Amino acid sequence: MGAGASLSFQSVDAAISAGHTAEKVAAWMRKSDPWFDLTTQQQYQRIRLNEHTVETCTEDDLADEDGNNVTINLSYHGPAAQAYAINAADLDVETVQWRGPILTSLVALDLSGNQIVELSLRAAPHLRLLNLSGNTALTMQGGALTNVLQTTLLHQLLVLDLSFLNLGPSGGEMHWAKSMPVLREANLEDCELEKVPELPASLSRLNLSDNKLQTVASLRALNRLVLLDELDCRSNPVRDQSRRAYTEAVKGALPVLRVLDNAVLVAPCAGMSKPTCGRLAAFATVPGLQAAVGATDTVVDRMERAMFHEKCLCATGVPCHNQYACSNWTDRYAVAEVARHQPLPSSAY
Secondary structure, three states, X not given: OOOOOOOXXXXXXXXXXXXXXXXXXXXXHHHHOOOOOOOHHHHHXXXXXXXXXXXXXXXXXXXXXXXXXXXXXXXXXXXXXXXXXXEXXXXXXOEEEEOOOOOOOEEEEEOOOOOOOEOOOOOOOOOOEEEOOOOHHHHOOOOHHHHHHOOHHHOOOOEEEOOXXXXXXXXXXXXXXXXXXXXXXXXXXXXXXXXXXXXXXXXXXXXXXXXXXXXXXXXHHHHHOOOOOEEEOOOOHHHHHXXXXXXXXXXXXXXXXXXXXXXXXXXXXXXXXXXXXXXXXXXXXXXXXXXXXXXXXXXXXXXXXXXXXXXXXXXXXXXXXXXXXXXXXXXXXXXXXXXXXXXXXXXXX
């Protein structure tokens, strides 16, 4: 099995127990990250475009223990430093075992459609995508889901899929949300929610379709998601009872919302003069221009900051993803961690 660096331990805890200092392990973990030199936005783009190797698990990777508990052995056999994903969906797995040293290059893990009752993610410290969709047993084991997600090792997670899990009317206490300060996308479809739970303010895409949101008041927690770009609340009573009140409430709470319920709210040239819009359209046809601009992080980040008047978010507990808006880019994670343990000022958002 390959690993992203030479330090070989089953978990971070094991490395510290073996005599390595927490600082040394943390430094090694940062350097072992295959996407260490990429910004959060670049990482998110790679996840959405599936720009990584995918290792698909089959029934050959399963072990039947005691005739009932089906276990899957997760491992990787490709290049050590190359970012990769593991697809172990729809195998009726109940438990997960990690074989070999820490999988430092694992950036995406799909365990959807299984019956997992217990899972530790300590062997996968650099996950950007986690799909637990359909693992209904996780919500029937007295807090098993919380135990899975309430770990500081998910501080880099960008995409989380918990669709078709019964999270309860309010989503439970959901303390785990605080451990995902840069989460960009969450799928909470058909989770039996009666109100929007507290979610990371860093979200840009959120799926709340097929829940039990009854009133505009049940959407109050959306006020915190000031960066939300896309929201799907289809098949909820609140949307069907009064479409106008629902739409106005959502648009009023989310200042940069672009897509609501799979419909674009603002045209690409909204607010622009026809000549300006025409010039932008002409530029868009230049071969290779989009790729060149996208590869220049400075240009993209400065444009985003100018468009959305972006400010430093660290003081609200969310590490900045834009270094040109951040007041303390080098220590953003530490600043945000301290802020999350302080009372949130009323003017934070």
